[in-house]
Amino acid sequence: xxxxxxxxxxxxxxxYFSRSGSVVLLAGVLATxxxxxxxxxxxxxxxxxxxxxxxxxxxxxxxxxxxxxxLRLVDLSWAVGDTTxxxxxxxxxxxxxxxxxxxxxxxxxxDFGLFTTFANxxxxxxxxxxxxxxxxxxxxxxxxxxxxxxxxxxxxQLLGGAAIATTPPQGSINVRGSAALTAGAYTKVCIFGCxxxxxxxxxxxxxxxxxxxxxxxxxxxxxxxELFGSPRVTLxxxxxxxxxxxxxxxxxxxVPSVHPVSAVQPDLRSLVAAGKDTFVNVSLxxxxxVTGKIPLGFETPDFHGAHLKYETVDISTVVKMHQDQNFxxxxxxxxxxxxxxxxxxxxxxxxxxxxxxxxxxSITFRAGNIFSLVYPAGLRDPMTITPSFFIRNTFSSDVxxxxxxxxxxxxxxxDLSIPSVEIFPEFTVDVCWGITHDADPLGIIPDESCPxxxxxxxxxxxxxxxxxxxxxxxxxxxxxxxxxxxxxxxxTPGSLGCGHWELQGFNHVAGAEIVLDPxxxxxxxxxxxxxxxxxxxxxxxxxxxxxxxxxxxxxxxSAAQIADALARAVPTGGAFHVRSINSVVLTENNAxxxxxxxxxxxxxxxxxxxxxGVVTVGIDVTPGNVFSSLLDAxxxxxxxxxxxxxxxxxxxxxxxxxxxxxxxxxxGVLPVVFLSTPGMDAAGIxxxxxxxxxxAPLRWSLEPRGTLNDLTLKFDRxxxxxxxxxxxxAGPVAVASMPRPDSPSPAQxxxxxxxxxxxxxxxxxxxxxxxNGTLDIGDLRxxxxxxxxxxxxxxxxxxxxxxxSGGGGLALGPSAPSASVILVITGTMRDGxxxxxxxxxxxxxxxx
Amino acid sequence: MNRSxxxxxxxxxxxxxxxxxxGDSGSPFRAPVPGTLxxxxxxxxxxxxxxxxxxxxxxxxxxxxYSDAGAIFxxxxxxxxxxWQVAVVGTEVSGKLxxxxxxxxxxxxxxxxxxxxVADRADNLLPDMAGYRVSIQPKR
Numbered sequence: 011x012x013x014x015x016x017x018x019x020x021x022x023x024x025x026y027f028s029r030s031g032s033v034v035l036l037a038g039v040l041a042t043x044x045x046x047x048x049x050x051x052x053x054x055x056x057x058x059x060x061x062x063x064x065x066x067x068x069x070x071x072x073x074x075x076x077x078x079x080x081l082r083l084v085d086l087s088w089a090v091g092d093t094t095x096x097x098x099x100x101x102x103x104x105x106x107x108x109x110x111x112x113x114x115x116x117x118x119x120x121d122f123g124l125f126t127t128f129a130n131x132x133x134x135x136x137x138x139x140x141x142x143x144x145x146x147x148x149x150x151x152x153x154x155x156x157x158x159x160x161x162x163x164x165x166x167q168l169l170g171g172a173a174i175a176t177t178p179p180q181g182s183i184n185v186r187g188s189a190a191l192t193a194g195a196y197t198k199v200c201i202f203g204c205x206x207x208x209x210x211x212x213x214x215x216x217x218x219x220x221x222x223x224x225x226x227x228x229x230x231x232x233x234x235x236e237l238f239g240s241p242r243v244t245l246x247x248x249x250x251x252x253x254x255x256x257x258x259x260x261x262x263x264x265v266p267s268v269h270p271v272s273a274v275q276p277d278l279r280s281l282v283a284a285g286k287d288t289f290v291n292v293s294l295x296x297x298x299x300v301t302g303k304i305p306l307g308f309e310t311p312d313f314h315g316a317h318l319k320y321e322t323v324d325i326s327t328v329v330k331m332h333q334d335q336n337f338x339x340x341x342x343x344x345x346x347x348x349x350x351x352x353x354x355x356x357x358x359x360x361x362x363x364x365x366x367x368x369x370x371x372s373i374t375f376r377a378g379n380i381f382s383l384v385y386p387a388g389l390r391d392p393m394t395i396t397p398s399f400f401i402r403n404t405f406s407s408d409v410x411x412x413x414x415x416x417x418x419x420x421x422x423x424x425d426l427s428i429p430s431v432e433i434f435p436e437f438t439v440d441v442c443w444g445i446t447h448d449a450d451p452l453g454i455i456p457d458e459s460c461p462x463x464x465x466x467x468x469x470x471x472x473x474x475x476x477x478x479x480x481x482x483x484x485x486x487x488x489x490x491x492x493x494x495x496x497x498x499x500x501x502t503p504g505s506l507g508c509g510h511w512e513l514q515g516f517n518h519v520a521g522a523e524i525v526l527d528p529x530x531x532x533x534x535x536x537x538x539x540x541x542x543x544x545x546x547x548x549x550x551x552x553x554x555x556x557x558x559x560x561x562x563x564x565x566x567x568s569a570a571q572i573a574d575a576l577a578r579a580v581p582t583g584g585a586f587h588v589r590s591i592n593s594v595v596l597t598e599n600n601a602x603x604x605x606x607x608x609x610x611x612x613x614x615x616x617x618x619x620x621x622x623g624v625v626t627v628g629i630d631v632t633p634g635n636v637f638s639s640l641l642d643a644x645x646x647x648x649x650x651x652x653x654x655x656x657x658x659x660x661x662x663x664x665x666x667x668x669x670x671x672x673x674x675x676x677x678g679v680l681p682v683v684f685l686s687t688p689g690m691d692a693a694g695i696x697x698x699x700x701x702x703x704x705x706a707p708l709r710w711s712l713e714p715r716g717t718l719n720d721l722t723l724k725f726d727r728x729x730x731x732x733x734x735x736x737x738x739x740a741g742p743v744a745v746a747s748m749p750r751p752d753s754p755s756p757a758q759x760x761x762x763x764x765x766x767x768x769x770x771x772x773x774x775x776x777x778x779x780x781x782n783g784t785l786d787i788g789d790l791r792x793x794x795x796x797x798x799x800x801x802x803x804x805x806x807x808x809x810x811x812x813x814x815s816g817g818g819g820l821a822l823g824p825s826a827p828s829a830s831v832i833l834v835i836t837g838t839m840r841d842g843x844x845x846x847x848x849x850x851x852x853x854x855x856x857x858x
Numbered sequence: 859m860n861r862s863x864x865x866x867x868x869x870x871x872x873x874x875x876x877x878x879x880x881g882d883s884g885s886p887f888r889a890p891v892p893g894t895l896x897x898x899x900x901x902x903x904x905x906x907x908x909x910x911x912x913x914x915x916x917x918x919x920x921x922x923x924y925s926d927a928g929a930i931f932x933x934x935x936x937x938x939x940x941x942w943q944v945a946v947v948g949t950e951v952s953g954k955l956x957x958x959x960x961x962x963x964x965x966x967x968x969x970x971x972x973x974x975x976v977a978d979r980a981d982n983l984l985p986d987m988a989g990y991r992v993s994i995q996p997k998r
Contacts, residue, residue, distance in 0.1 A: 600980070756947075760931030763910070764943040780981045787945060788977030791908035794929055794947045 048154035048649075050147035050163065055522070057144060058171075059341070059401040061515035062137035066179060066337075066407050067494055069511045074131045074179070074494060081491045083185075083413050084124035084296070084327060088421055090479035091117030096472050097200045100433075109200040110431075110469040114209075114424045114476045116195035122296050122325055123188040124222075128411065128491065134179030136405070138281070138339055138513060141169040144377050144399055144521075146345070151527035152565045155651055157387035160526070166279075166343045166377040173272040174283035174337050180233075183225040183265065185329075187296060188218040193322045197426060201469065209320055209424070210308065222257075222294075225265050233265040249292065261292030266333035266411070281339040290331035295324075315429030321420065321478075328416040333409065333493075339513065341403040343377040347524075348396040354384040390530035397521035405513040411491040415484070422479030426472065434467035531653040532563035533617070535572060535643035539661040541846035542628065543834040546740060550832040550848050552589065553629045553661055557610060559596075559643045560622030567645025567653065569613040570596070572625060575640040576604030580689035583635035584663055588627060594753070595623035597779070602627070604639075614781060617645055633665040634687035636843060662839055664690060666847025679708060679724040682835065684847055686718030693719040695845065700837035703733030734831060753777060756793045763790060893963025894997040896924060897944070897971050898954045902989035905950035907979035911992055913942050915969035919959030930956050943974070950979065955992075963996045970994065 067074040095113020147163040154160045195209040224236040225245065233245035238257050246264030254260045270285030309319040349371050357366040357375040365379060375381055377399065385393070442460035450457075495509035539555045542548020557574060561567050578586060591598045597614040601607050610625045617623070631637060637660065644654040665685040682702060684692040697710040700723060707723040714720075753776040754762070754769055762769045763785055769777060777785060779792035832850045839845055899909055908928075913921070918939045921932040928948020935941035946955045960969065971992040976984045984990075 756929070757931060760945050761933060763945065764931070764933040765935065766933060780977075780983065782983060784983070786977065786983040787908045787910045787947075787975040788981040788983040790931070790945055791947045791977050792981040 048149035048158070048160045050161075051150055052145050053148050053522075053524070055144045055146060055397065055399060055519070056141070056169075057343075057399045057519035057521075058139065058141040059343075059516045059519070060137070060139045061513060061517075062135070064136040064138075064405075064513050064515060066134035066136055066176065066335075066409065070514050071133055072511075073133055077131045077181075077493070078127070078129040079491060079493075080125055080127040081411075081413065081489055082123060082125050083329065083489060084122065084187075084415055084417060084487075086123070086325065086417065086419055086482075087119075087121040088419075088480050089119040090421060091115075092422070092476050092479055094476050095198060095474055096470075097198070097204065098470050100467075100469065105202075108202040109204050110202070110472070111200050112426050112428055112472045112474050113198040113206075114195065114426055114474050115197075116193070116209075116320075116422050116424055116476055116479070118191070118193040118322060118421050118479060120192070120323055120421065121188070121190040124294075124296070124327065124329070124415075125186050125188075126331070126413070126491075127182075127184040127186070128493065129182050129184070130226075131181035131493065132179040135177035136337065136407075136513065137175045138173070138403075138405075138516075139175075140172050140281075140339075140341055140401065140516075142343055142377075143167045143169055144343060144345065146397065146521075146524065148524050149526060151392075151525075152529040152647075153649055154385060154528050155647075155649065156385050156390050156528045158528070159382055159384050162347075162381040162383070164345055164375075164377050164379060164381065168274065168278055172274060172281055174270065174281050174339055175272070176268070176270055176283065176285075176335065176337065178265075178267045178269075178287075180227045180231070180265075182227075183223075183331075184221075185223040185225075185290075187220045187222050189220070189296065190216040190218075191323060193422075195320060195322070195422075195424060197318070197424075199426075199428065201428070201431065209318075210322075213322070222259075223263060223290075223292075225263070227265070235263050237263075246289070258295035259292050261328075262290075263292060264289040268333050268335040270335050270337060280341065283337040283339075284335065286332055286334050288330055288332045290329060292329055294327045294329060296327055315427065317425070317427040319423075319425040321423040323422075324418075324420040326418045330414045332412045332414075334412060336408040338406045339403060340405075341401050344374055344400050344402060345377045345381075346372060346374040346398045346400070347381065348372045348398070350393060351386065353386060356382045358382070385526065385528050390528055392525045392527040395524040395526060397524055398518055399521060400518040401516045403513050403516070404510055406510045407494055408509060409493040411493055412488065413491070414486060414488045417482070417484040417487065419480060419482040419484075420478045421481075422477040424474075424476035426474040428472040430471040431469040432466050433469060436463065436466035438463040527564075529565045529647050529649060529651060530563050531565050531567060531645070531647045531651055532561070533567055533570075533643055533645050533653045533655045534560045534562050535641050535655045535657045537574075537639060537641050537657050537659045539637075539639065539659045539844065541834050541836055541848075543832060543848060544737075544836045544846060546737065547626070548628050550834070550850075551630060551632070553586075553631050553637065553663070553846075555627040555629060555639060555659065557625040557627065557641060558622060559617065559625075559655075561617035561619055561645070563647075563653070564619055565647045566619055567617040567647060568615075570611060570615045570617045570623075570645040571613050571643065572610045573608040573642040573644075574602070574604055574610050574627065575608050575642075576629070577638045577640070579636040579638065579660075580634065580687075583687060583689055584632035584637075585635075586632075586637050587630045589630045590628035591625065592628075593623060593625040595621075596625055598625055604629070608642075631663050633663045633847065634690050636660055636662045636690070660843045662690065662843050662845035664692060664695070664845055664847045666835060666849045668833055668849040668851045678727055680727045680730050682723050682725065682847075682849075683713075684721040684723075686715065686720055691718050692721035694839050694841070695721050696838050696840045697721060697723065700835055702835040703730050703737060703833055705729040705733050730833070734833065738831075753793065756790060759785070759790055759793050763787070890962035891964050892959065892961055894957045894959050895963065895966055895969055895994050896954050896957045896997045897921075898993050898995065899946075899952050899973075900991045900993060901952040904978070905952040906976045906984075906990060907949075907951060907981060908945065908947040908975075908977040909951055909955065909973065909990070909992075910943065910945050910975040911955065912972045912974055913944065913958065913969060913994070914940065914972070915960065916940055917961050918942055918969070921956045921958045924954040924956050928955075932956075957997055966994050966996055 065072045093115035097109050097111030097113060099107045100110055101107045145165045149160045192214045194212040196206060197209055198204055198206040221239055227233050234242040235245050235247050236242050237253060246262060248262050249260050266287050266289045268285040268287040270283035272281055272283045275282055307321040310317055352369050352371045354369050355373050358380045359365050438461050440459055440461035442458040446455045446458040536558045537555060539553050542552035542554045543550045545554055547554040557572050559572050576586060588603045591602050591610060597612045599609045599612050602610050639659045641657040644652055646652050665687055667685060668682050684695055686692045693712055700707055702725045705725050707725055710721060710723040712719045712721055754773045759777050761767060774785060777789050780788045832848050835847045837845055897911060921942055921944045923930045928946050928951055931945040933943050935943055944956055971994050973987055973990060973992045976987045976990050978984055
């Protein structure tokens with residue numbers, strides 16, 4: 011099936027499901043686009059369906075019940091007679107008139123018949139071998155989504171080796187004959203006188219139901235024949251000379267043994283098997299039935315030309331018996347798909363016409379049709395289908411016995427021949443000579459001769475022939491005996507029609523499981539906002555927002571984006587401004603500002619399955635506001651499903667004040683105060699959560715100021731100094747420290763760029779950060795920029811004076827006499843919102 | 859011609875060919891001064907974000923970043939230090955890029971620099987490097 015047809019079928023399936031109200035549209039996080047065509051991978055299932063030992067006459071072992079049929083093969087009758095002769099009178103003058111000649115008269119009536127009876131026919135045996143390859147188009151994993159209608163096309167191919175094999179049925183065949191004959195003949199022979207006498211005594215005989223041939227099977231299954239009641243001979247049998255003399259038969263006798271030859275029909279699906287067996291081919295002298303009982307023929311030897319010959323009846327028959335067997339096997343391969351749960355389905359034929367539809371956990375349909383199902387909405391886990399295959403069929407049987415006879419019938423052939431007989435020989439009289447010579451001894455009269463000759467007298471030659479009274483030649487006379495199906499009552503109840511039924515005994519074939527695996531796209535986004543200074547990821551007056559997007563589904567997500575809408579709660583309060591955006595794994599949008607351009611990414615990234623990326627946003631803030639971030643992350647699956655996730659964060663920045671100096675060497679407490687501003691009441695702060703340079707407050711109190719409250723706290727000075735020392739010593743944190751898995755280091759990339767060791771293909775792909783398809787100095791810059799810390803060491807502390815400034819890791823060195831340092835306090839509001847406050851302080855006596 | 863003038867003429871005849879044969883390799887009477895040469899990027903318009911440069915000469919020392927110009931990556935192209943490839947990456951790349959030591963700083967003309975690639979500050983490779991030139995001067 012081509013793709014266009016498949017689309018047409020899918021539309022038909024969708025139309026059906028829509029009409030039935032079964033289409034479930036996904037809502038919520040999964041926004042569906044137009045249903046994409048799931049690609050398929052064909053999987054072949056080889057299945058050989060076979061059966062054996064089936065009856066030729068009906069389902070299972072159905073017998074050919076009460077089959078006993080007789081057919082008249084030959085039926086000849088006649089009644090003829092005739093007289094003919096030639097008797098002539100002859101005047102002898104001396105003896106008067108005498109008769110010479112002959113006459114023959116003859117008559118014959120007769121009736122000859124030949125019958126055959128088939129009885130006790132067994133079931134025979136039918137076996138079918140039908141190997142096929144069923145191709146099932148299995149939707150490829152992750153090429154469809156839950157709730158989508160997917161198709162599973164199927165097709166069937168018949169493999170070599172398909173055949174119908176049969177074993178001939180056993181039965182008995184009986185051939186009998188009948189004969190009735192009356193005949194008489196006389197002859198009259200006249201030689202001077204006539205003599206009439208019969209040629210043979212009148213015949214009036216009848217012989218009925220004469221057993222000619224009896225064919226059957228011995229107990230051991232071998233076939234036998236009895237010829238004229240003689241001992242059994244094993245079949246097939248060629249009649250010997252002696253048997254021929256005894257039976258007037260010759261030829262070959264056997265029982266039907268048809269071995270049909272199978273062939274595949276032009277539809278490349280159904281089978282036929284056809285065969286023919288000539289099991290009797292004999293010549294039969296039928297008048298031999300009465301041989302020995304009557305003189306059927308006589309012929310005298312030639313005696314001085316006299317000859318008598320007659321033939322009363324002569325019937326020669328050649329009988330041939332055939333059996334034709336024709337079988338057809340019209341199968342249909344079926345597929346059963348068993349699902350772990352009921353599903354909505356539809357089945358269409360190859361033309362797209364609906365065949366079946368419903369809701370079931372086990373669906374059976376014809377192989378070759380197209381199965382469609384709605385993958386259950388909300389089910390994004392794979393579903394395992396168990397396929398199995400079986401066969402249905404229509405089998406037909408057609409068995410016919412055919413007979414052909416060639417008959418030559420001759421009745422009453424008589425021939426009589428009587429030669430001519432000389433009665434008076436020829437003589438000559440010479441009267442002149444007698445007078446002139448014999449009577450004139452003296453020779454007085456001159457001799458004169460005048461001879462007169464009288465011819466001889468002979469009887470006439472008599473040739474009389476009578477007949478043949480009948481001479482008939484019938485060539486090619488034929489009859490049929492339809493064994494099966496013969497009549498309506500041969501149709502087994504429940505079968506598919508006369509001579510048609512379903513062949514039983516075929517096996518079912520189980521196939522390997524099919525896994526339908528829809529896409530399961532999951533995008534996840536999380537964010538955290540921290541004080542840049544406290545987290546050592548940014549300078550004072552900044553927040554560092556970390557956006558983490560991850561692909562927790564089973565398909566890659568392209569065009570990934572994290573929209574980050576930044577806002578502030580108090581319109582007149584502190585402001586914010588995006589100062590930096592950075593990502594190692596992802597392609598950050600340098601134009602992002604959180605207000606008019608919310609996209610933190612360029613949508614150039616593809617989140618691999620299991621992959622994640624971090625975007626770090628540096629935000630300049632001024633105190634006196636609660637800043638909020640609303641994230642909306644999305645990505646698109648290979649089949650176009652857009653999946654989204656959201657997250658939110660808030661961060662409060664309070665005005666914060668520290669008393670002017672902090673003597674590094676002094677003890678005591680350090681007082682600080684959170685100052686309320688319009689919309690930002692310090693009473694909302696959870697004092698116990700606060701930490702100044704990591705140090706918890708010793709005590710605190712709320713001090714009303716107008717309608718607002720200031721929160722004052724006391725910290726242990728030495729602890730704060732120690733905490734500050736620790737923070738400064740730790741140095742900055744590279745905010746984008748998560749390397750891209752395949753991304754080379756800048757040094758590695760630079761070496762490759764300048765002719766050193768080449769990068770791997772995956773490294774090249776990962777390193778082409780500007781996406782121009784080549785590795786260049788721009789890519790190196792992007793790598794360097796993303797791999798390096800985005801916070802300069804100097805950002806950690808403002809106005810740090812004295813030796814050591816500008817170094818790598820910063821510390822308040824022993825030689826530093828004093829420093830102006832910004833302290834940072836962090837904690838949470840009572841509603842859980844994180845907060846910070848910053849204020850500069852001069853630390854004295856650092857080197858003491 | 860007296861004796862002293864003859865000796866003067868003979869000395870001049872012997873010395874002049876020697877002086878003439880040393881014309882393009884410096885004065886044979888001035889000793890080489892080891893020092894440092896600086897490669898600069900001259901920009902007509904917007905500063906670059908990165909540049910890839912090849913320097914040619916003899917006995918070129920390992921290139922070093924010049925102040926805070928940015929990170930550099932260098933790779934020798936032959937065994938005797940006759941050619942180096944140097945990549946400079948920074949926030950803004952212009953002016954003095956990197957330096958390298960040479961045996962005689964008084965002969966900067968024996969060294970040359972070639973600009974191979976330039977990227978802008980959005981990491982894009984510039985197809986046209988017009989407006990960007992590299993030069994070499996002794997470090998002062």
